[in-house]
Amino acid sequence: MPLHPSPPEDMAALTDAYAHTARAILDLAGSLRPGEEDLPTACPGWTVHDQLAHIVSLEAWVQGETPPDLDVSDRPHVRGELGALVERFLESRRGRSRDELVEELDQLVAARLDHLGAESTSPDDDATGPFGPTTLHGLTQNRLFDLWIHEQDIREAIGRPGNLDSAGAAHVLSQVFRALPKAVARTAGAPAGDAVILDVTGPVMGRAGVRVEERDGAAHGIPLFTGEGHDGAADGGTVTTITLSTQALTRRAAGRVTTEDTHYTVTGDEDVARRVLDALTIAP
Secondary structure: OOOEOOOOOOHHHHHHHHHHHHHHHHHHHHOOOOOHHHOEOOOOOOEHHHHHHHHHHHHHHHOOOOOOOOOOOOOOOOOHHHHHHHHHHHHOOOOOOHHHHHHHHHHHHHHHHHHHHOOOOOOOOEEEEOOEEEEHHHHHHHHHHHHHHHHHHHHHHHOOOOOOOOHHHHHHHHHHHHHHHHHHHHHOOOOOOOEEEEEEEOOOEEEEEEEEEEEOOEEEEEEOOOOOOOOOOOOOOOEEEEEEOHHHHHHHHOOOOOOOOOOOEEEOOHHHHHHHHHHOOOOO
16 A cells, blocks of 8 residues: 555655745744743754754755864764764754744755756756765755654654644655565564564555565565565465554654554564564664
């Protein structure tokens, strides 16, 4: 079952989804009540204000800003070189006011949309993202994923859910579905012959499945519901279905909650289901 609504795929749809998500963040930032900026979020060490500073600084980074020369080695939540680089960018804007952050983000988004909408721009243009060289299409996919996840971080912290039925949500779920074969067969180590199905109940609805097959001594995840082959377990295998909402799956995939704190139901092998959800964290 394909996702409904469908995720954005071409540049026009990705650009629209990027613009919609960025505008939602700007609207949220402009409507924060007294004290909400200081609320902690699901990202260790980051408040709502820090989330805004991160969103702005990462957008500036991918638009060419030079990494700031700042020391963040005393931050216990920082892990690895990429985490330190992200924190350095955030630190460069941590002392700015909300109004300053909103103004800069508005300008950065406008510049990005001008570039994406230019006649000379191609989806295949070379681009540099947080994870290295890519194409403009790949960068826009990455930025949409990151923006939507951080929008949800802010919404969760201030208690204002929303945009769970958006193109951004569908895009994030499409990336989770894409990661499912490896998560099931390799990381979770589901038994050969078994099938695992994710049934997402909405607001973005969809179903993805994987059957594990042993080939040349290695486990491979074979996608189900493609119209090719049968959609189930091999003879003697178990079908495990994990049912959960858009919100539950995307927060788990972002690594914001543990499997134990995720609301889901299982038909089949509960241990396999737990291992699959443990393996489905796809955000850095």
